[in-house]
Amino acid sequence: VQLVESGGGSAQAGGSLRLSCAISGLSLDTYTVAWFRQAPGKEREGISYISRRENVTHYAQAVKDRFTISTDNAKNTVYLQMNSLKPEDTAVYYCAADLAVKVVTVILLQRGPDNLDYWGKGTLVTVSS
Secondary structure (H helix, E strand, O other): OEEEEEOOEEEEOOOOEEEEEEEEOOOOOOOEEEEEEEOOOOOOEEEEEEEOOOOEEEEOOOOOOOEEEEEEOOOOEEEEEEOOOOHHHOEEEEEEEEOHHHHHHHHHOOOOHHHOOEEOOOEEEEEEO
16 A cells, blocks of 8 residues: 655745645545645644545645645546645645544544554645745
């Protein structure tokens, strides 16, 4: 199993970036994929997830109406379109995958992210004012 993030970089406040999470060894029909981020000195936080099986998407309040999660079935890839970026969005962004019940437990009940089995190595997003 491999998750590889890409698309990070620098942006001005108000700008946009699109992150990709290319997945191998897991089916998006079975597993739920989430995006997390970790800012310097802060804990890792779950910001969005998507489940094709349950036909559900979720966004944390901090990114709702600015970020959009989606999948490309043919490429087995999950995207995070980030618009109206703010300096406080600066963080390392990670994608993670696991069964839906575990992802929901971690993100909605704020359980430890380490409970999820599959992680990418992260991609850095820096937003300047």
